[in-house]
Amino acid sequence: MTQGVAFGLALLSTPVAIVAYLALPTVWSILGMLVPRLDGPAQWLDMNRSLIPLLDGSLSGEQVAQLATSVAAWVLVPLAVGLWRTSRREVA
Structure with missing residues (x-):
């Protein structure tokens, strides 16, 4: 949802x-x-792949980093861009 x-x-x-x-x-x-x-970058940027170890309960250190990277790419970057665009928008 986020x-x-x-x-x-x-x-x-x-x-x-x-x-x-x-x-x-x-x-x-x-x-x-x-x-x-794209298999290597997909391990770091595909939220579907990076969420599987979290759901299995077998998260290693590298998998935590992969999850954080994918969440940053798909949630935090668009959110930051959107907040920036919204704050720069003229009020009509």
């Missing part, structure tokens, strides 16, 4: 944010599985 709010703030358009929230992580997950060169 990821959707972050995309909504960053894009300032509800329909575009809904599509981005649903499509971008899915496309990235598929690309990470199909393109061998």
Whole structure:
């Protein structure tokens, strides 16, 4: 849910944010599985992959770092961009 709010703030358009929230992580997950060169970055930037050890209860130090990186990329960066854009927006 927080990821959707972050995309909504960053894009300032509800329909575009809904599509981005649903499509971008899915496309990235598929690309990470199909393109061998993206397997390494996908381990760090795919929230679906990085959440699995958390749900299994077998989180190592590297997996915590991977989870933090993926959450930062998919939640914190869009949230920061959205808050910045909202604060710079003129009030009408």
